[in-house]
Amino acid sequence: MEDIGNLLHGFSVALTLQNLAFMLVGILLGVLIGVLPGLGGANGVAILLPLTFSMPPATAIIMLSCIYWGALFGGAITSILFNIPGEPWSVATTFDGFPLARQGRAGEALTAAFTSSFVGALFAVIMVTFLAPVVARFALKFGPAEFFSVQFLTFCSFVGMSGSQPFKTVAAMMLGFALAAVGLDTVTGQLRLTFGSQELLRGFDFLVAVIGLFGVGEILVTMEEGLAFKGGAARINPRVVLDTWKQLPRYWVTSVRATLIGCWMGITPGGATPASFMSYGIAKRMSKNGRNFGHGEVEGVVAPETAAHAAGTSALLPMLTLGIPGSPTAAVLLGGLLIWGLQPGPLLFVEQKDFVWGLIASMYLGNIVGLAVVLTTVPWWAAILRIPFPIIAPVILVICAIGAYTVHNALFDVLLMLVFGVLGYLFKKLSYPLAPLVLALVLGDMAESSFRQAMLLSQGSLSIFWANPLVGSITSLALLLLLWPLLGRLLISSVTTE
Amino acid sequence: MSEHHPNETPSRVTMLMADAAVALLFAAVGGLVIFDSLRIGAGWGDDGPQAGYFPFFVGVALVVSGLVTAVSTLRYEAHWHRAFATREQLHRVLQVLTPTAVYVGAIFVLGIYVSSALFIAWFMVRHGGFDWRLTVPVAVGVPLAFFLLFERWFLVALPKGPIERMLGF
Numbered sequence: 001m002e003d004i005g006n007l008l009h010g011f012s013v014a015l016t017l018q019n020l021a022f023m024l025v026g027i028l029l030g031v032l033i034g035v036l037p038g039l040g041g042a043n044g045v046a047i048l049l050p051l052t053f054s055m056p057p058a059t060a061i062i063m064l065s066c067i068y069w070g071a072l073f074g075g076a077i078t079s080i081l082f083n084i085p086g087e088p089w090s091v092a093t094t095f096d097g098f099p100l101a102r103q104g105r106a107g108e109a110l111t112a113a114f115t116s117s118f119v120g121a122l123f124a125v126i127m128v129t130f131l132a133p134v135v136a137r138f139a140l141k142f143g144p145a146e147f148f149s150v151q152f153l154t155f156c157s158f159v160g161m162s163g164s165q166p167f168k169t170v171a172a173m174m175l176g177f178a179l180a181a182v183g184l185d186t187v188t189g190q191l192r193l194t195f196g197s198q199e200l201l202r203g204f205d206f207l208v209a210v211i212g213l214f215g216v217g218e219i220l221v222t223m224e225e226g227l228a229f230k231g232g233a234a235r236i237n238p239r240v241v242l243d244t245w246k247q248l249p250r251y252w253v254t255s256v257r258a259t260l261i262g263c264w265m266g267i268t269p270g271g272a273t274p275a276s277f278m279s280y281g282i283a284k285r286m287s288k289n290g291r292n293f294g295h296g297e298v299e300g301v302v303a304p305e306t307a308a309h310a311a312g313t314s315a316l317l318p319m320l321t322l323g324i325p326g327s328p329t330a331a332v333l334l335g336g337l338l339i340w341g342l343q344p345g346p347l348l349f350v351e352q353k354d355f356v357w358g359l360i361a362s363m364y365l366g367n368i369v370g371l372a373v374v375l376t377t378v379p380w381w382a383a384i385l386r387i388p389f390p391i392i393a394p395v396i397l398v399i400c401a402i403g404a405y406t407v408h409n410a411l412f413d414v415l416l417m418l419v420f421g422v423l424g425y426l427f428k429k430l431s432y433p434l435a436p437l438v439l440a441l442v443l444g445d446m447a448e449s450s451f452r453q454a455m456l457l458s459q460g461s462l463s464i465f466w467a468n469p470l471v472g473s474i475t476s477l478a479l480l481l482l483l484w485p486l487l488g489r490l491l492i493s494s495v496t497t498e
Numbered sequence: 499m500s501e502h503h504p505n506e507t508p509s510r511v512t513m514l515m516a517d518a519a520v521a522l523l524f525a526a527v528g529g530l531v532i533f534d535s536l537r538i539g540a541g542w543g544d545d546g547p548q549a550g551y552f553p554f555f556v557g558v559a560l561v562v563s564g565l566v567t568a569v570s571t572l573r574y575e576a577h578w579h580r581a582f583a584t585r586e587q588l589h590r591v592l593q594v595l596t597p598t599a600v601y602v603g604a605i606f607v608l609g610i611y612v613s614s615a616l617f618i619a620w621f622m623v624r625h626g627g628f629d630w631r632l633t634v635p636v637a638v639g640v641p642l643a644f645f646l647l648f649e650r651w652f653l654v655a656l657p658k659g660p661i662e663r664m665l666g667f
Contacts, residue, residue, distance in 0.1 A: 051652055167570070171524045171563040177556040178531045190549040193534050216598070223594045224587045390626030394618040395640055397598055402610060402644060406654055411606055418602050425591070429582065430517050448552045456546045 010357025022063040030070015041071035041329040043214040047403030057340040076113040089272035089308040092280040096300030107240035120306035124313035135321040139346035144453035153478040160481030173436035179204040180444025206441040212417040215400040217424020262310025272311040279307030508581030521568035528560025609659030
């Protein structure tokens with residue numbers, strides 16, 4: 001019950017006029033970012049992060065997380081109306097959303113998408129409200145070995161659950177760790193991997209990497225396709241909304257399933273994108289109308305959208321309680337916490353009650369505001385997409401350059417952004433995953449320091465990771481996930497040879 | 499994404515070449531990390547793990563994963579003849595990449611506002627075929643809006659060049 005009191009206190013923090021205004025600004029910016037190609041949740045938040053340095057942390061995180069919700073909503077608009085996923089997690093929404101729009105049922109598809117996003121997010125927030133304090137209380141007992149084993153588990157689960165080749169996932173992740181190590185080693189004061197360069201002293205900032213990988217890389221991929229926006233008009237009137245709402249309760253089984261998948265994938269760092277695909281796939285297999293999927297089935301919009309939002313929201317749970325972000329955007333928000341001088345992790349719930357509960361309360365409010373905003377403003381966003389690509393593309397690149405510069409006021413970072421952009425393009429073409437790289441870049445220092453502290457305690461013996469049942473089982477689970485692709489292959493080959 | 503447009507010619511770069519090159523690049527970076535870690539000490543010092551202790555293992559993992567990826571690419575025969583992209587696709591990518599690189603270079607000399615205006619104008623005329631009546635307002639208006647937003651509202655100074663200096667900023 002203490003948590004309810006905390007939550008009410010959080011509402012009193014979030015419900016100031018200033019915070020509500022920033023919430024609205026955040027949602028609008030977020031939808032804009034979600035709608036525009038090349039700008040997404042992760043790099044959008046990264047670009048805007050430097051602007052929040054002077055704000056109070058609670059206001060800043062409320063605005064940034066609202067940008068995140070807005071981007072989640074915005075991704076659906078382009079998918080349904082233009083068959084262009086504005087975000088990777090809305091790819092699955094195009095499968096049924098675009099056919100619906102072509103049948104003239106765009107309003108229905110959009111309403112279904114927004115509403116199910118809202119439902120997914122709402123359940124995920126409720127889960128965060130009640131689970132986060134429990135996890136945080138539990139994690140207070142963690143020592144360095146436990147922290148490292150949880151971080152290890154995070155990274156291993158990427159390898160185990162990634163669809164692409166596991167060694168590519170490892171390579172991307174290790175590149176992230178290597179880039180994180182560049183610069184001054186805070187423990188020994190030695191310079192690492194700088195090779196005498198002054199510019200490399202600062203190290204690689206993950207914000208610059210995110211802007212390059214996701215922003216510039218995305219523009220290059222879009223350009224390769226020679227893409228031109230073509231799409232239908234969007235008209236939503238209250239009648240369509242109400243009619244769709246009457247219809248939606250029919251899909252409650254799909255919604256519940258999608259929410260569960262989303263929450264699970266968000267807490268484990270699967271993220272919103274695999275969650276949406278998985279949810280769509282399972283809904284297609286389980287639904288009575290499964291055969292109709294892909295030809296314009298409302299249920300095919302409900303399933304991925306609910307899961308994507310549930311995952312996007314619950315990704316904040318491990319970020320707040322353990323300091324381990326469940327998605328690239330959560331990783332950027334985590335970077336923000338560090339910059340504002342807040343140490344993410346279980347102590348946050350003890351020392352920064354206002355901040356944590358203000359954020360959680362703003363998740364409820366932000367999603368309600370978000371739903372209202374997107375339902376009323378869809379036509380405007382659709383109009384933005386009719387701006388020709390030759391105008392949008394350079395403007396987005398300019399925004400990326402400004403964003404990369406403002407991180408450290410360093411021109412060298414703009415150059416780095418370009419290099420990361422080319423890298424992002426190559427990664428996409430060769431199916432290297434981007435998320436592990438970003439997460440490793442953000443968590444690199446933290447993972448290294450908990451590893452070092454654990455090694456200090458044990459005088460260099462790895463046995464500390466099996467020193468008690470808790471850390472032992474986490475480490476073993478991590479190793480199991482790491483070796484999962486290998487085990488899976490062995491199983492398949494033993495079955496086929498029989 | 500790998501679907502090629504029907505009447506475009508595949509480039510001579512195959513998936514095999516691109517995949518293997520990037521994988522070997524990973525391995526090379528790993529080698530560099532190992533080299534530098536050994537330089538600063540990757541062992542156990544008087545006061546615990548040395549600075550290169552953790553990066554050393556990261557380097558090893560990079561080398562191993564890079565080499566394994568390179569070798570497994572060779573075994574993946576579908577990759578051998580599939581083109582990395584069509585010539586037209588690469589051309590389109592370079593159409594963005596080259597001016598962007600020039601733009602980034604120009605920021606160092608002209609500052610961000612003038613470079614952005616030129617970049618947007620070039621892009622609109624060259625790829626959009628717009629005439630000056632639309633190009634000039636957009637190319638001047640967008641950087642001007644950013645100027646007001648950053649320098650006036652948020653008080654964040656962005657890089658400026660000789661022209662801004664002449665105007666007294």
